[in-house]
Amino acid sequence: MIKFQNVSKCYGHTAILKNISFDIKQGEFVVLIGPSGCGKTTTLKTINRLIEPDNGKIFIDGKDITKANPVELRRTIGYVIQQIGLFPNMTVEQNISIVPKLLKYPKQKCQEIVQDLLALVDMPYEENAHKYPTELSGGQQQRIGVLRALAASPPIILMDEPFGALDPITRDSLQEEIKRIQKKLKKTIVFVTHDMDEALRLADTIIFMNNGKIVQMASPEEMLQNPADSIIKSFLGKHMDNGNGVPKLFAEDFMKTKVFKVPRTSRTLECIKLMSSKDVNSLVVLNDDDTYLGTVSIEDIKALGKPGKEIAELVTNDVITVSRKEGAQIAFDKLLSSKSNYVIVLNDNQTVAGLITRTSMAKALGEALWGEVL
Amino acid sequence: MSGALLEGILEHMAIVSIAVLISSVLGIIMGIIAYWVRFLDSVILWVSEVLQTIPSLALLALLMIIFGLGDITMIVGLVLYALLPIVSNTYTGLKNVSPHLKDAARGMGMSKMQRLFKVEIPLSFPLIFSGIKIALVNSLSVAVMGVLIGANGLGTIIYRGIQSRNMMNILMGAIPVVIMALVFDFGMSKIEKKLIKRTK
Numbered sequence: 001m002i003k004f005q006n007v008s009k010c011y012g013h014t015a016i017l018k019n020i021s022f023d024i025k026q027g028e029f030v031v032l033i034g035p036s037g038c039g040k041t042t043t044l045k046t047i048n049r050l051i052e053p054d055n056g057k058i059f060i061d062g063k064d065i066t067k068a069n070p071v072e073l074r075r076t077i078g079y080v081i082q083q084i085g086l087f088p089n090m091t092v093e094q095n096i097s098i099v100p101k102l103l104k105y106p107k108q109k110c111q112e113i114v115q116d117l118l119a120l121v122d123m124p125y126e127e128n129a130h131k132y133p134t135e136l137s138g139g140q141q142q143r144i145g146v147l148r149a150l151a152a153s154p155p156i157i158l159m160d161e162p163f164g165a166l167d168p169i170t171r172d173s174l175q176e177e178i179k180r181i182q183k184k185l186k187k188t189i190v191f192v193t194h195d196m197d198e199a200l201r202l203a204d205t206i207i208f209m210n211n212g213k214i215v216q217m218a219s220p221e222e223m224l225q226n227p228a229d230s231i232i233k234s235f236l237g238k239h240m241d242n243g244n245g246v247p248k249l250f251a252e253d254f255m256k257t258k259v260f261k262v263p264r265t266s267r268t269l270e271c272i273k274l275m276s277s278k279d280v281n282s283l284v285v286l287n288d289d290d291t292y293l294g295t296v297s298i299e300d301i302k303a304l305g306k307p308g309k310e311i312a313e314l315v316t317n318d319v320i321t322v323s324r325k326e327g328a329q330i331a332f333d334k335l336l337s338s339k340s341n342y343v344i345v346l347n348d349n350q351t352v353a354g355l356i357t358r359t360s361m362a363k364a365l366g367e368a369l370w371g372e373v374l
Numbered sequence: 375m376s377g378a379l380l381e382g383i384l385e386h387m388a389i390v391s392i393a394v395l396i397s398s399v400l401g402i403i404m405g406i407i408a409y410w411v412r413f414l415d416s417v418i419l420w421v422s423e424v425l426q427t428i429p430s431l432a433l434l435a436l437l438m439i440i441f442g443l444g445d446i447t448m449i450v451g452l453v454l455y456a457l458l459p460i461v462s463n464t465y466t467g468l469k470n471v472s473p474h475l476k477d478a479a480r481g482m483g484m485s486k487m488q489r490l491f492k493v494e495i496p497l498s499f500p501l502i503f504s505g506i507k508i509a510l511v512n513s514l515s516v517a518v519m520g521v522l523i524g525a526n527g528l529g530t531i532i533y534r535g536i537q538s539r540n541m542m543n544i545l546m547g548a549i550p551v552v553i554m555a556l557v558f559d560f561g562m563s564k565i566e567k568k569l570i571k572r573t574k
Contacts, residue, residue: 075483085478089496089573
């Protein structure tokens with residue numbers, strides 16, 4: 001889909017890109033990562049010709065992009081920047097429909113696009129379309145920034161550290177959303193970041209760059225197992241097993257599988273009974289298809305619940321979730337930084353696999369240090 | 375006398391508004407050219423600055439040689455005189471639009487013209503508007519000089535007062551100029567504040 005052939009770029013006497021070549025397949029999520037000044041953003045910007053290389057060729061679908069009109073080329077490539085870049089003089093709707101309007105789509109179609117896209121990120125049209133960017137939170141603004149890039153359904157989307165300026169929790173949920181959107185819409189995404197967590201989480205393929213060269217291009221798993229260079233090792237940092245004999249652990253290795261679950265339709269009284277009989281103070285609530293909906297605590301029921309009410313109305317979503325293949329260390333980090341005493345572990349199909357409490361974390365650490373503990 | 379006063383005010387306003395209108399169009403175009411063509415920016419800004427430093431009386435006298443006596447000379451003089459704030463505010467405004475927004479606009483596939491009209495001018499409009507305000511308020515007082523080159527306006531009434539040492543007459547000409555300046559300054563500052571809100 002995208003092919004770089006010996007691409008070089010100099011600014012004055014400093015070479016920013018040195019003879020870069022790589023291929024990106026259709027539908028692939030590629031993350032460019034490396035220390036600042038390594039040329040990752042320059043690489044990204046050569047794809048939509050915001051920067052023209054001095055040497056080498058770039059092909060999209062087999063066509064040399066220098067043969068295309070740059071303005072028209074850019075309309076077929078989505079672009080999201082770190083600073084969000086929503087136009088403050090336009091409403092959410094106007095911002096999203098910029099490219100469709102440039103492409104002269106009829107008005108009706110522009111509006112449909114905006115409605116569909118806002119639904120994709122759970123921001124109701126009536127409530128949000130006519131707001132100005134300053135009336136939105138940072139996370140919502142960048143959601144709109146992403147939607148704006150999707151508006152004319154370009155096959156390729158370029159993202160330049162899009163979540164770099166967001167707080168960790170918002171970043172988490174936006175990462176999940178972009179991964180979901182990418183799978184659903186089958187876009188080819190080229191994503192620049194300096195955050196290895198983000199790269200490991202999102203990428204199908206990671207391209208690690210340093211000093212204008214590609215050091216390694218590999219899947220996240222392969223990069224973790226065989227980092228090609230010491231600089232990659234230092235970037236991987238906490239994700240590495242450090243060679244001290246501690247095996248690579250995943251969230252699933254130390255979760256408790258005994259979880260008290262209730263369907264969303266159960267009543268408050270049933271839940272209180274279950275909690276008291278099992279001696280727990282919160283329950284996991286499931287959707288009708290057994291996927292994870294949220295949790296409900298005894299405090300919430302006491303404060304807000306009325307007898308006979310459906311439990312779904314009291315469900316909160318503030319417990320952090322991790323996937324079962326998430327590294328142990330990431331899961332521990334999340335647990336330690338979260339306000340609740342546990343994190344929920346989810347299977348790939350969003351059903352509940354188990355949960356990690358502070359006790360099970362301490363047990364896992366003890367085992368790693370001293371072998372089996374009771 | 376009150377008929378003459380009303381006539382003076384209307385003539386004064388007409389001369390000033392025609393001049394500021396022309397100056398705005400010219401000044402905004404010059405500001406855009408200065409912004410687009412990098413090596414021209416210092417030239418354009420320098421010319422408009424020099425125009426402003428010429429004493430207004432001398433400028434009018436020079437123009438009188440070309441255009442003769444009358445309102446036209448006054449309008450041309452005011453146009454030249456009002457250019458600086460408009461040109462420099464347009465230029466500064468366009469230049470100071472956040473580089474990220476320019477990057478986003480370019481990356482989304484807007485042409486140079488589309489970027490100018492959809493993003494850059496709307497976002498720098500409060501500053502451009504403030505330049506026009508300064509030009510207008512300045513022009514109101516400079517236009518009083520018109521009497522010396524045979525143009526109409528409130529200058530006539532003031533000059534008549536000076537000639538006849540009639541304090542009443544001088545004030546009758548001067549006070550409306552002050553009031554007009556204050557009213558425009560106040561009103562346009564209000565509008566400016568509203569404009570700024572939508573571009574931050």
